[in-house]
Amino acid sequence: MKVESNTDIEKIISSNKQYFDSSVRIAQKLFEEKLYEDCISYIQKTAAFGWFNFSGYYKSEQLEILLAKIQEKILPISSHQKKHAKTNRVLHICSEVHGSGGHSKLLYNWIKNDNSKKHSIVSTRISIEQLENVSQIYLDDISNLDLISVKSHSKIESVKLLNQLLLNDYDAIILHIHPDETITNIVFSQKDITTPVLFVNHADHVFWVGVSIADTVLQIRESNIAIDSERRGIAAERQVFLPIPIEASSELNDETNYNGDTINILSTGTSYKYNPNEKYNFLREAYKIVEENQNVIFNIVGLRPDSAYAKEYLHERIVLHGGVSASQLADIEKNSHIYVEGFPMASFTALLQVALRKIPLVLHYDPLLLFKLFSEHPDNAVIYPKDLNQWHDNLKALIRDKKYRIESAEKQYDYILNNFSIDVWKSKVAEIYEMFDNQPHSFWFPTKDVFYNGDNEKLLVTIDKQKFSHYDFTEKLSLRGKLFVWLMARDKNININYGGKKKLIRYFSNKI
Known part of the structure; x- marks a missing residue:
């Protein structure tokens, strides 16, 4: 699986930004031509592009304002009566x-x-x-x-x-x-x-x-x-x-009476969260762990076994479960001895869920602020390893020392129960x-957009990518409008499907 260099990543963010900016302008053109249905769909497509192909933006002032303008066109008459009392x-x-x-x-x-x-x-x-x-x-x-x-x-x-x-x-x-x-x-x-x-x-x-x-x-x-x-x-x-x-599980994983040799490690996350980059490669490190520890089975829930990344690191004791049901996941958790937080991108719900089963955790090493759930609490064994070597040392200590596993699980469980329990929530x-008893709803005019291109953003670019069709929802535009879309498409983006000459001819044909 190809891992992009920093130069490649900077080019991708720049390209994504160009495409996103041009898409906002196309959405505005659809609005100007009163194609409100297509405009809404195009805004959704643009937002999906911004979601899956990071463009340096975390929000869009123009899209937010455009949706409010569409409301004025399609819902011009008020129909909501003011509430006078609590309804629970x-x-x-x-x-x-x-x-x-x-x-x-x-x-x-x-x-x-x-x-x-x-x-x-x-x-x-x-x-x-x-x-x-x-x-x-x-x-x-x-x-x-x-x-x-x-x-x-x-x-x-x-x-x-x-x-x-x-x-x-x-x-x-x-x-x-x-x-x-x-x-x-x-x-x-x-x-x-x-x-x-x-x-x-x-x-x-x-x-x-x-x-x-x-x-x-x-x-x-x-x-x-x-x-x-x-x-x-x-x-x-x-x-x-x-x-x-x-919710804390009624069935805690208690290793006190476990005398078996096999250690089941678990990591859970959506498949794209494991996509490697120059700094983080989860499957490569999992492979090293099972090679160095013959009694370890490494279970990864969410990562698709048919992905190109998965096929690079095939091992009989790395089990890729793909997507599973809640009950299937509960069965896997029940038989797990250690939970390893995925990287480069963590799954917070999965992490807390196993911690409240009293399963000891190994957290993401040297995480960016964007992927860090806790502040560090060494007294409670809540520590983010500073580098990959420390991550390996922490995980191997848990694998090889039963007493250390039990003590770590107890400390982490107490901390998370006292800070993330249902009662606290x-x-x-x-x-x-x-x-909010006496605070009514308001529309908040968004601030100007800022483009971000730091370490967090460079990591986001490598996590997930999806192809999009440039011309979707613009077929009803006037010939002038279609020409505008074509001009916006001249700077091609690797995550856009432009079609070929035939598609372009068909695109313009019903207006010529």
Whole structure:
């Protein structure tokens, strides 16, 4: 698997920035020609590009403003009556949810652990049936849960379906949306919506849309407050630290009576989070560990076994599970002796989940601030290795010394239980609800965009990439508009599918 050099990475960020900037201009052209449906879809595509192909931006002033302008065109008449009393109802809005993954767990753990309110879930991208099926995976009883879908073949229709809900009849609206979600920005840019909107920043390391409609951003890492004050222009008073709500397992992994020789190591994360770069190569280090320790089986959940990266490091004792269900993951965790945080990019929910099973942790070595969940607490064995050698030493000590494993697990478990437990989370949520009792929703004009090109950003460029079609959603433009799109496309980007001459001729043909 090819690993880009720093020079390559700088070229990619520059190329991505050029494409993103040109896409914003194309979205504005679609708006000028009153192609609002295509404009919304194009904005979503541009935001998805910014999410998967880092462009040096963490938010877009122009896209946020453009979505608010679209609202004025497609929802010109106010329909929301002001709420006069508390209802003890909370509305959770998601793009989509899945049977596994930290994002979905975060939403359902909120509902499971907050009995003070009646909860409803709205999805913008999956059907009622799909929403019910996923909800049943996480919750024992969904009979008291209102499930709503506003999914439609038309973005404007989805906007109108969401807008038909009595949005001011809730005490709070919680956004658990994807970084490229457009529907919520359009609806919540309306002045007559008074229910406070809270944005769960579960994708804190990437570009996302939503800074203009979030009354408060709920940060899963306290360090993010200062970072997002700078990079997204969100004032510190509009941000609150809310730890990931992880329920301590009733089945703790107790090694006291384990006398076997086999040591099962576990690491969990979405496949792209393991993609190597010049500094970090997780599978290479896992390979070294199993070669040096014949009693070790290294389980990696989430990493696809058919990927080119995986095929470089095939080993009979490196087991790549790919995606698994929550129950399958629980079975793997139950038989694990050590958890290793993935790199270059960590998975915080997975980390906390195993820590509360009393499984000892080896944290990411020399992590960038963007991927660091804890402050260091050596007395609690919460330490980020300074370099790769220290990482190897820490992991080998846990593999070879049972007493050290048990002591580390105890210390880490106590720290995380006292700082990330359900009780801590519940008290924080109660404070947040109280904070918004008399604070209405506002539209926040976004600050000017800043381009970032530091170490964090260079790492983001190497993590995930997706191909996009340059001409999607622009086919209804006038000939002048199409020519504008073509001019914007002259600086080609490696992550864009431009097609060939035939496609370009077809693109222009219906206007000639």
